[in-house]
Amino acid sequence: MSEAVTALGGASSAGPVAQVEERTIQGMVTLRGTLSELAPAVEAVTGCAMSGTRGIEHAGDAAVGWMSPDELLLLVPYAQTGEIVAALEEKLAGVHHLAVDVSDARASFRLEGPGAREVLARLCPVDLSPAAFGPGDLRRTRLAQVPAAFWIDEAGAFTLVCFRSVARYAFDCLAEAASGEAVGFLA
Template sequence: MSNLQSPLNGASYEGLIHIQEAGLRGMITLRGDLSDIKVKNAATGVAGVDMPGMGEARCVDERAICWMSPDELLITAPYGEVAADMAKMENTLGTSHHLIANVSDARAVFILQGDKLRDVLAKLTPTDMSPEACPVLAMKRTRFAQVPAAFWFRSDTQVELICFRSVAQYMFDLLKAAADPNADVGYFS
């Protein structure tokens, strides 16, 4: 049996914000008609949270449903529960047109925390980081430097960020540079 490892083995950094690679996280892509009750029930049934609206995320602990596009959701779960969750979803979906894929091992997850969060993120992404444009639970797909990523604010001072596993070290280094205590911008705080 192989020894499962997260992309950066829980690497962390303390600067203007705290950056933590979250470790192994289960992630399921669900594509289908998001207005279909079976698709909604499949997602909410395993996530245990309400269906998000367009551009939103709903989360409790490691479980979340993130709106990714008009026909795509990302469901997060504890890593070891993905196979059972997918089986439950397939059973709920029945013959409804859908696609389900386990993307857990293709992604890296970072938890970012701190009062300077919006300043740090604004250095790396073209996304408007104002609280009005990017409120708590808003789901954003964007770029950080040249890296495609998605993120959502779990609170005013905590963000969960997802990128491809192959660029996890690069993303971590970008975040560390932006969070360097000597690089404080002080715009949002």
């Protein structure tokens, strides 16, 4: 069996307003179905409470993000992804659902620094003011021309997930946006 690698080999870029770096491999499971029916299994398997609309909940090394009215993104340790999918299948027997390991189809990045909000605001049609977007919020939107989802932690760093096939484009967009001067509007 081959060893899993990130899409860009750990690429990183430091600009004057923010730094962007590719995150290490991450276990990701797309789970679709009626969210109220999925909730007990999700909590049992991940330890995370269900997130609300456009939210993300964390518990230890797992997280559950709301992606749409019938879709969740589960973040788990990469090495445990297969076990997580199997446990979900067992707990959801008889419940209409779809649980798929999408770990190798996704790339993820970390964006941090005093201008991180501004960098994303340059690329995404989302209100990123602190009053409108804070820890526990998740947005599924477009980053320039590609679909992406992102959230922010308590320290102000963003995690962004996109398709692996557009990882280079997403990274280059983030790095270019971080290379500009600060406007200071979202500070």
